[in-house]
Amino acid sequence: MDEKAAVGVFECLSSGVRLGVFRLLVKAEPAGIVAGDIASALDIAPSSLSFHLRTMTQAGLLRVEQEGRFLRYRANLVLMTEVVGFLTENCCSGVAGGCRDGDLLSGRFPGCGSSNPVRESKA
């Protein structure tokens, strides 16, 4: 997962509405939910929901499948797994071990890669 894809996903999750949609769809796995039902469950205007659904689908976060005159949406858990991977690898310290164990932080970091000379002050 590259940075651009990650930004796309975070963009999706950075809206209360979209995060709500996604959480709803995660709970609804693997059945998925039809657009109209998402709209009524979350009380969003169909037109507005459609806008968010398209955004999320383009980002790869959702999968759609036509079902008669309904469109059934499902959460893409594979992508979300990759996002968690991206976060732990790139955003939870470069130190090996990831950030699952709490003692990682606020403790002492031996050399921290030796690539970070502490600059006291420039001028």
Added chain:
Amino acid sequence: MDEKAAVGVFECLSSGVRLGVFRLLVKAEPAGIVAGDIASALDIAPSSLSFHLRTMTQAGLLRVEQEGRFLRYRANLVLMTEVVGFLTENCCSGVAGGCRDGDLLSGRFPGCGSSNPVRESKA
């Protein structure tokens, strides 16, 4: 971590600039980087960077410390750990086990909580 806090963090990460700042600071742990150096490393106008830095600090993603006339920023790894937790708990399927193992998906979900009656079609 509640939904509102999570949205705040995702908002921060939903900008290429801010994600770049955060990744840079994660690599620079635990030394942190002074504002001016972030600006030159990422080639952002100081005024613009300051705007993003404030946003991220308010969201709790960054920690600041004054150092003479410099301001040293550091990534808040604790919060990021919580975000990963939020994601695995709320966005990687309600099924116990989280989303660390790949076979979670695309497989069969026994009953999926029995709370998801598949609706064939409403009308």
Added chain:
DNA sequence: ACGATATTTCAACAAATTTGGAAATGTTGA
């Protein structure tokens, strides 16, 4: 074929975000 339904697309608009320059604030070293 027809009317009802599900969803999307479109256009217009309101609201929020982002940017960069200029000025303000505060710190340093002499």
Added chain:
DNA sequence: TCAACATTTCCAAATTTGTTGAAATATCGT
């Protein structure tokens, strides 16, 4: 005290995002 510097705040402009209602598209049941 003063000049240089780091950073922020303020402000205006450009861009992006989100919402709404109306119209379009497509499918269903009869």
